[in-house]
Amino acid sequence: QVTLRESGPALVKPTQTLTLTCTFSGFSLSTTAMCVSWVRQPPGKALEWLGRIDWDGGKYYNTSLKTRLTISKDTSTNQVVLTMTNMDPVDTATYYCARKYGLRGFDYWGLGTLVTVSS
Amino acid sequence: DIQMTQSPSTLSASVGDRVTITCRASQSFDNWLAWYQQKPGKAPKLLIYRASSLANGVPSRFSGSGSGTEFTLTISTLQPDDFATYYCQQYYSHFPWTFGQGTKVEIK
Numbered sequence: 001q002v003t004l005r006e007s008g009p010a011l012v013k014p015t016q017t018l019t020l021t022c023t024f025s026g027f028s029l030s031t032t033a034m035c036v037s038w039v040r041q042p043p044g045k046a047l048e049w050l051g052r053i054d055w056d057g058g059k060y061y062n063t064s065l066k067t068r069l070t071i072s073k074d075t076s077t078n079q080v081v082l083t084m085t086n087m088d089p090v091d092t093a094t095y096y097c098a099r100k101y102g103l104r105g106f107d108y109w110g111l112g113t114l115v116t117v118s119s
Numbered sequence: 120d121i122q123m124t125q126s127p128s129t130l131s132a133s134v135g136d137r138v139t140i141t142c143r144a145s146q147s148f149d150n151w152l153a154w155y156q157q158k159p160g161k162a163p164k165l166l167i168y169r170a171s172s173l174a175n176g177v178p179s180r181f182s183g184s185g186s187g188t189e190f191t192l193t194i195s196t197l198q199p200d201d202f203a204t205y206y207c208q209q210y211y212s213h214f215p216w217t218f219g220q221g222t223k224v225e226i227k
Contacts, residue, residue, distance in 0.1 A: 105153030
């Protein structure tokens with residue numbers, strides 16, 4: 001059974017760095033063609049893809065956010081970590097991690113975690 | 120980056136209607152296109168991948184088509200459970216991935 005779960009702070013202050021962890025089970029990020037992505041959704045707005053890390057360690061980021069984002073993985077603990085620097089109130093959103101395997105799109109998602117940026 | 124534009128933004132329909140949502144891309148890619156359904160407070164659910172392949176467990180009233188820069192999601196006979204917001208997404212490996220802005224299907 002595949003599951004993903006996001007964890008991290010619910011509240012961060014402007015200019016701080018956000019660190020979110022995606023803990024998953026039921027698959028291995030060492031499997032060929034596997035990847036884990038981060039997606040966010042501001043309240044009442046559309047989904048926004050942030051970035052991904054692939055089974056072979058390849059990392060790809062949203063062009064407009066890439067200077068602020070870092071995604072890493074720990075295959076031994078089945079975790080993917082997102083860090084986003086210089087947080088701003090406009091970054092207030094629900095942050096999701098999601099799995100993509102092979103040809104399919106994101107077939108499994110976490111429940112999401114709401115992050116509010118406020119002083 | 121590949122920009123994805125969905126139309127309409129909102130669609131009012133009745134149970135039993137045939138519904139079509141369009142997604143246009145700013146440039147062509149090799150059908151790495153997915154459709155998702157999202158209900159309030161929930162994570163998105165994969166409906167269609169590779170433009171026309173039905174994801175596991177998705178009812179056959181959902182179908183996807185298209186190629187190049189224009190793609191469509193069709194719901195053949197709208198059911199009460201289908202009132203939701205739908206997103207397209209391109210996941211062409213050579214580019215940053217992007218979502219459309221969403222189409223809300225509401226009760227007429």
